[in-house]
Amino acid sequence: MLVGERVTLRGLRRDDLEPLWRFNNDLDVELAGGGDPPMPQSIQRLEADFDRQAAEGDRDGAWFAIEIDGAFAGQCGLFDFNETARTAQLGIVIGDKRYWGQGYGREAVNLLVDYAFRYRNFRRVWLWVHADNERAIRAYRACGFAEEGRLREHMYSNGRYVDVVYMGVLHSDRAA
Numbered sequence: 001m002l003v004g005e006r007v008t009l010r011g012l013r014r015d016d017l018e019p020l021w022r023f024n025n026d027l028d029v030e031l032a033g034g035g036d037p038p039m040p041q042s043i044q045r046l047e048a049d050f051d052r053q054a055a056e057g058d059r060d061g062a063w064f065a066i067e068i069d070g071a072f073a074g075q076c077g078l079f080d081f082n083e084t085a086r087t088a089q090l091g092i093v094i095g096d097k098r099y100w101g102q103g104y105g106r107e108a109v110n111l112l113v114d115y116a117f118r119y120r121n122f123r124r125v126w127l128w129v130h131a132d133n134e135r136a137i138r139a140y141r142a143c144g145f146a147e148e149g150r151l152r153e154h155m156y157s158n159g160r161y162v163d164v165v166y167m168g169v170l171h172s173d174r175a176a
């Protein structure tokens with residue numbers, strides 16, 4: 001469990017699944033998150049995936065539930081590990097829109113980046129984001145991420161083509 005001033009990152013619980021299902025079916029959240037076009041998700045599929053992974057035992061990799069004010073508000077994590085270059089990709093979705101734009105995202109990202117460098121010994125964390133997702137880009141910049149590249153009109157989202165921005169932060173950037 002990673003505890004910040006206002007945000008706690010912890011393991012996902014089964015009682016998080018109902019709000020998670022609502023977040024995953026919220027068009028605004030889906031469009032901001034990027035990636036695949038919006039698609040419905042049944043709660044049964046979410047529960048089945050959760051139960052299958054829980055039955056496998058072991059740990060949850062580097063995926064965390066985001067808790068704000070004691071309530072489940074979304075998920076974030078590290079994935080796509082490159083053990084040779086010591087890099088990991090970061091993903092985050094605060095699914096409860098009431099919490100957007102109040103500094104919770106940057107606190108969660110800071111906790112996660114600290115976790116990546118301090119506890120997992122990664123040296124670089126990177127991510128990609130829609131160029132028009134200004135809220136996310138500003139939050140990432142506040143955590144030390146810099147824009148490193150841009151794929152022009154690389155994604156089709158909500159009726160138009162948008163650039164994809166690659167951002168990254170090195171351990172040495174944070175130490176500086």
Ligand SMILES: CC(C)(COP(=O)(O)OP(=O)(O)OC[C@H]1O[C@@H](n2cnc3c(N)ncnc32)[C@H](O)[C@@H]1OP(=O)(O)O)[C@@H](O)C(=O)NCCC(=O)NCCS
Pocket residue numbers: 029032033034074092093094095099100101102103104105106107128129130133134135136138139142
């Ligand atoms: C992206 C996300 C994690 C950011 O977390 P957050 O708590 O909303 O962000 P923060 O409050 O820490 O920072 C937001 C920044 O954007 C600004 N902002 C807030 N609302 C904005 C808006 N509608 N448009 C542009 N900028 C906005 C804030 O002023 C702040 O910047 P500043 O500190 O430089 O002034 C969160 O909004 C989220 O999960 N969104 C939906 C999914 C998503 O976009 N995921 C990222 C995919 S790459």
